[in-house]
Amino acid sequence: MAFVGAIDQGTTSTRFILFDHKGNIAASHQLEHTQIYPQPGWCQHNVEEIWANVEVCVKETLAKAGNPTVAAVGITNQRETSVIWNRHTGEAYHDALVWHDMRTADIVHHLTHDHGINRFRQITGLPVATYFSAVKIMWLLDNVEGLREAAEAGDAIFGTIDTYLLWKLSGHTVHVTDVSNASRTNLMSLETQQWDQELLDLLNIPRSMLPEIRSSSEVYALGAESGTLPNVPISGMLGDQQAALFGQTCFEAGQAKNTFGTGCFFMMNTGTRIIPSSKGLLTTVGYKLGNEPTVFALEGSVAVAGQVVQWLRDNLKIISKASEIETLALSVEDNGGVFFVPAFSGLFAPYWRDDARGVICGLTGYATREHLARAALEAVAFQVMDVVHAMEEEANMKLTSLRVDGGMTVNKTLMQIQSNLLNAKVICPRVAETTALGAAYAAGLAVGYWKNIDELRVNWQIASQWDPFMTEDDRSKTVSQWKKAIERTLNWE
Numbered sequence: 498m499a500f501v502g503a504i505d506q507g508t509t510s511t512r513f514i515l516f517d518h519k520g521n522i523a524a525s526h527q528l529e530h531t532q533i534y535p536q537p538g539w540c541q542h543n544v545e546e547i548w549a550n551v552e553v554c555v556k557e558t559l560a561k562a563g564n565p566t567v568a569a570v571g572i573t574n575q576r577e578t579s580v581i582w583n584r585h586t587g588e589a590y591h592d593a594l595v596w597h598d599m600r601t602a603d604i605v606h607h608l609t610h611d612h613g614i615n616r617f618r619q620i621t622g623l624p625v626a627t628y629f630s631a632v633k634i635m636w637l638l639d640n641v642e643g644l645r646e647a648a649e650a651g652d653a654i655f656g657t658i659d660t661y662l663l664w665k666l667s668g669h670t671v672h673v674t675d676v677s678n679a680s681r682t683n684l685m686s687l688e689t690q691q692w693d694q695e696l697l698d699l700l701n702i703p704r705s706m707l708p709e710i711r712s713s714s715e716v717y718a719l720g721a722e723s724g725t726l727p728n729v730p731i732s733g734m735l736g737d738q739q740a741a742l743f744g745q746t747c748f749e750a751g752q753a754k755n756t757f758g759t760g761c762f763f764m765m766n767t768g769t770r771i772i773p774s775s776k777g778l779l780t781t782v783g784y785k786l787g788n789e790p791t792v793f794a795l796e797g798s799v800a801v802a803g804q805v806v807q808w809l810r811d812n813l814k815i816i817s818k819a820s821e822i823e824t825l826a827l828s829v830e831d832n833g834g835v836f837f838v839p840a841f842s843g844l845f846a847p848y849w850r851d852d853a854r855g856v857i858c859g860l861t862g863y864a865t866r867e868h869l870a871r872a873a874l875e876a877v878a879f880q881v882m883d884v885v886h887a888m889e890e891e892a893n894m895k896l897t898s899l900r901v902d903g904g905m906t907v908n909k910t911l912m913q914i915q916s917n918l919l920n921a922k923v924i925c926p927r928v929a930e931t932t933a934l935g936a937a938y939a940a941g942l943a944v945g946y947w948k949n950i951d952e953l954r955v956n957w958q959i960a961s962q963w964d965p966f967m968t969e970d971d972r973s974k975t976v977s978q979w980k981k982a983i984e985r986t987l988n989w990e
């Protein structure tokens with residue numbers, strides 16, 4: 498029996514998962530990698546460590562499954578995270594700058610002041626922010642000695658993590674990205690789906706260092722003969738949030754999902770229409786299957802979700818493992834008046850305020866670590882509520898149900914809080930690994946393992962569902978306190 502594999506290279510960990518034709522998981526292996534924090538607000542990853550983890554995850558998964566036939570492999574990845582390496586030696590010039598790294602705040606202020614953000618939004622669908630790759634490339638070119646010269650000479654090449662992994666898997670030959678990842682760089686025109694020369698000139702980024710932009714589902718390369726996936730077609734690439742949208746089979750305009758991982762990412766399929774946002778959402782590429790028309794999406798990105806649980810564990814040490822947050826939160830009736838806005842990387846959608854910093858407010862002598870744990874979970878749900886409300890205003894509709902996935906969905910208390918705040922059903926599918934599944938689907942479609950998307954629709958089934966129970970009065974009181982807490986984060990930096 499043949500399987501389709503997916504490499505899911507996330508912010509905190511890397512997985513390789515084998516799926517069968519029904520979308521069931523046959524085997525998987527996962528490894529965490531080091532988060533390097535050289536200064537407050539900075540975060541970088543060692544791409545050699547990530548690549549080593551990919552190789553181990555692939556080997557271990559294949560061994561667990563008894564070394565089966567692999568029909569195709571897809572790649573899905575933390576998006577925007579940027580690395581530049583030497584095309585001859587393969588060595589990275591610097592650790593990858595992670596999507597939530599804020600070292601580029603000055604570049605952003607300069608660009609916003611001098612050029613305004615509207616031109617970027619018009620062309621790429623994104624505001625100028627520390628989040629996207631363009632300013633990370635500029636920082637690397639300006640701060641790593643000799644790098645600009647190497648880039649201009651054609652020796653240094655850029656990639657998001659999809660591109661880097663494909664380049665490694667192909668035996669250092671193929672330098673390609675997919676249109677969903679390219680749409681997160683702030684350098685790609687949504688209209689042409691090519692790099693935009695006006696923006697490249699403005700930012701002084703040499704075009705020759707950028708990968709070729711291709712669809713999300715086609716054979717890009719065969720795994721190198723000497724590698725861990727010899728001659729296996731690498732035939733799907735999607736940014737991880739777009740992969741989750743695809744894995745959740747949100748194929749129709751209006752269908753939406755929210756992924757609860759390190760951050761939270763709400764995304765709604767908008768069909769073949771590019772819908773500009775006036776409410777602080779991102780207009781982005783959903784996916785493109787081979788030669789079919791590109792499908793677009795609107796996204797609400799929240800920088801800190803599961804990361805706040807890691808922070809309570811690693812920095813405050815009030816829990817020793819992530820699951821303990823639920824036990825603590827459940828041991829109190831409510832948040833005891835405590836509100837926690839984890840604006841560790843400023844605030845992303847719908848606010849886009851890099852001057853914001855985290856606050857814990859409403860503290861009295863009554864507050865305990867249990868209340869803080871509850872406030873942390875509520876913060877995740879409030880942030881998702883904010884982006885959903887922005888989407889509802891933008892699209893003039895009310896969301897009645899939300900498909901969810903990601904590592905935090907094991908937390909049933911969070912799912913119930915989310916349902917209450919949204920006043921909508923929250924639905925978790927049978928296969929919770931929707932990100933990897935989406936990449937596997939893209940890869941399998943390209944090689945005919947699945948014939949069409951109708952074959953994928955039947956694989957999506959409900960595993961659990963949460964219905965709201967909260968009075969409108971209680972909801973509006975707590976939401977208005979959350980808004981006051983948000984106000985207190987602003988104008989800090």
Ligand SMILES: Nc1ncnc2c1ncn2[C@@H]1O[C@H](COP(=O)(O)OP(=O)(O)O)[C@@H](O)[C@H]1O
Binds near residue numbers: 804822
């Ligand atoms: N029981 C839990 N309750 C709350 N958060 C959890 C729980 N288990 C894991 N998490 C959080 O989920 C996140 C991992 O989710 P995952 O989808 O694997 O993230 P990513 O793809 O961003 O690496 C971590 O930030 C972790 O703190």
Ligand SMILES: O=P(O)(O)OC[C@H](O)CO
Binds near residue numbers: 760
């Ligand atoms: O790896 P995740 O799940 O934290 O996702 C990160 C996003 O792709 C950042 O845009």
